[in-house]
Amino acid sequence: MTYLDIGGDLDIEKSILSVEAAYRFLEDFRAEVKYNVYNYDDYLIFNKYYTANVVWINVAYDFDIGKE
DSSP states (O other), X not given: OEEEEOOTTTOEEEEEEEEEEEEEETTTEEEXXXXXXXXXXXXXXXXXXXXXXXXXXXXXXXXXXXXX
């Protein structure tokens, strides 16, 4: 969890929550998932905030050229 208070006259707060998971299957394959939530809140304006949900999904194959 990351928290940033910009301070000054801006009165903006930012918070980030990040979760990651990985799974290896069929010997040479793997799947990776990352989920991030970004929240920005402006306390000078009532009820003004922004939330972004970002999901990364990677499926990869491990090439091993030297494999015999």
